[in-house]
Amino acid sequence: xxxxxxxxxxxxxxxxxxxxxxxxxxxxxxxxxxxxxxxxxxxxxxxxxxxxxxxxxxxxxxxxxxxxxxxxxxxxxxxxxxxxxxxxxxxxxxxxxxxxxxxxxxxxxxxxxxxxxxxxxxxxxxxxxxxxxxxxxxxxxxxxxxxxxxxxxxxxxxxxxxxxxxxxxxxxxxxxxxxxxxxxxxxxxxxxxxxxxxxxxxxxxxxxxxxxxxxxxxxxxxxxxxxxxxxxxxxxxxxxxxxxxxxxxxxxxxxxxxxxxxxxxxxxxxxxxxxxxxxxxxxxxxxxxxxxxxxxxxxxxxxxxxxxxxxxxxxxxxxxxxxxxxxxxxxxxxxxxxxxxxxxxxxxxxxxxxxxxxxxxxxxxxxxxxxxxxxxxxxxxxxxxxxxxxxxxxxxxxxxxxxxxxxxxxxxxxxxxxxxxxxxxxxxxxxxxxxxxxxxxxxx
Numbered sequence: 553x554x555x556x557x558x559x560x561x562x563x564x565x566x567x568x569x570x571x572x573x574x575x576x577x578x579x580x581x582x583x584x585x586x587x588x589x590x591x592x593x594x595x596x597x598x599x600x601x602x603x604x605x606x607x608x609x610x611x612x613x614x615x616x617x618x619x620x621x622x623x624x625x626x627x628x629x630x631x632x633x634x635x636x637x638x639x640x641x642x643x644x645x646x647x648x649x650x651x652x653x654x655x656x657x658x659x660x661x662x663x664x665x666x667x668x669x670x671x672x673x674x675x676x677x678x679x680x681x682x683x684x685x686x687x688x689x690x691x692x693x694x695x696x697x698x699x700x701x702x703x704x705x706x707x708x709x710x711x712x713x714x715x716x717x718x719x720x721x722x723x724x725x726x727x728x729x730x731x732x733x734x735x736x737x738x739x740x741x742x743x744x745x746x747x748x749x750x751x752x753x754x755x756x757x758x759x760x761x762x763x764x765x766x767x768x769x770x771x772x773x774x775x776x777x778x779x780x781x782x783x784x785x786x787x788x789x790x791x792x793x794x795x796x797x798x799x800x801x802x803x804x805x806x807x808x809x810x811x812x813x814x815x816x817x818x819x820x821x822x823x824x825x826x827x828x829x830x831x832x833x834x835x836x837x838x839x840x841x842x843x844x845x846x847x848x849x850x851x852x853x854x855x856x857x858x859x860x861x862x863x864x865x866x867x868x869x870x871x872x873x874x875x876x877x878x879x880x881x882x883x884x885x886x887x888x889x890x891x892x893x894x895x896x897x898x899x900x901x902x903x904x905x906x907x908x909x910x911x912x913x914x915x916x917x918x919x920x921x922x923x924x925x926x927x928x929x930x931x932x933x934x935x936x937x938x939x940x941x942x943x944x945x946x947x948x949x950x951x952x953x954x955x956x957x958x959x960x961x962x963x964x965x966x967x968x969x970x971x972x973x974x975x976x977x978x979x980x981x982x983x984x985x986x987x988x989x990x991x992x993x994x995x996x
């Protein structure tokens with residue numbers, strides 16, 4: 553690190569500001585007691601580390617809210633280490649930060665030993681199956697955790713299955729919230745098996761995933777055995793009408809309150825873009841360079857030069873990376889809710905290039921046509937300045953599904969988008985009629 557004496561005046565000013573900021577955060581924790589909220593403070597990993605140092609000596613803060621900041625894996629790692637020493641924090645909210653699997657692993661290690669943390673909120677982060685698996689292992693050892701929020705992450709079937717396994721050995725957790733993740737029937741079926749064994753869970757939210765008839769039926773069957781669960785949320789999945797009716801009958805014969813209305817058209821999930829796997833890309837590359845055998849001909853297509861192959865691959869409609877956002881709760885109370893995707897840092901040191909923007913909307917079944925609403929799209933640069941706005945007309949895919957795909961050929965600004973730029977979609981004017989709305993930005 554450059555010495556303070558060798559810094560320019562501007563560098564010293566920035567350095568002093570950072571140091572003052574960290575001291576301020578440290579003092580906030582040091583002098584606080586009971587409930588403390590530091591949300592929306594632009595706290596990054598360095599700030600989280602200052603908070604962690606204060607937590608090691610503070611003995612009065614019991615509830616700490618750090619949501620809607622910029623804390624990543626390194627910051628959570630520092631806080632997790634502090635919680636191995638701290639014995640008073642009972643509720644920790646880290647929702648809407650930048651925490652991924654590494655951070656989830658760190659807090660999972662802490663949960664195995666911590667005896668006071670009863671409520672943990674990690675919603676709206678970047679936790680996937682690996683992070684969920686680590687937390688699941690911690691559930692089997694934790695003796696303190698009562699409420700766990702993992703809503704709006706990236707947990708698929710493997711992660712859900714791991715969490716279900718963790719519930720088998722847990723005798724403390726009463727509330728588990730997995731709203732708006734990415735698992736389907738396999739994850740739900742694993743949860744069903746866990747419910748047959750677990751005797752402490754009372755609240756379970758599986759809302760806004762991709763659970764179909766098989767998963768829902770398994771969960772409903774488990775409720776005939778489980779006598780402890782009092783509330784189950786299965787709304788905004790893709791459960792068919794017949795199964796909804798069957799489960800409706802089940803809830804008359806079982807104790808839990810079951811929310812199962814507002815199911816999404818299953819076809820929606822088949823319309824989400826599929827990323828090209830490494831094998832997909834290699835197969836196409838091999839075909840282009842070697843040439844397939846042609847029927848009834850002894851010769852094959854001539855091999856292309858490497859430069860042309862790379863050009864074709866770059867121009868092809870596959871996505872090496874994708875950022876997405878979705879919302880699946882529309883009750884008319886959030887009319888100004890905006891879907892937002894921020895383009896990530898470059899891939900392999902090269903600048904990313906956006907290839908397409910896709911917006912998809914699934915409305916409730918209505919008599920009027922679905923094409924009554926456009927997608928209000930906004931593109932902003934890294935400084936937040938509006939660079940492009942449009943009202944994209946959707947194509948009707950099904951009776952209640954509409955999709956719009958915006959390509960560089962029709963919208964040249966897409967070619968200029970780089971890391972840090974934002975794509976936003978305003979909510980539908982008839983938000984109360986929308987079951988699901990998603991925004992995907994694909995890039996190479």
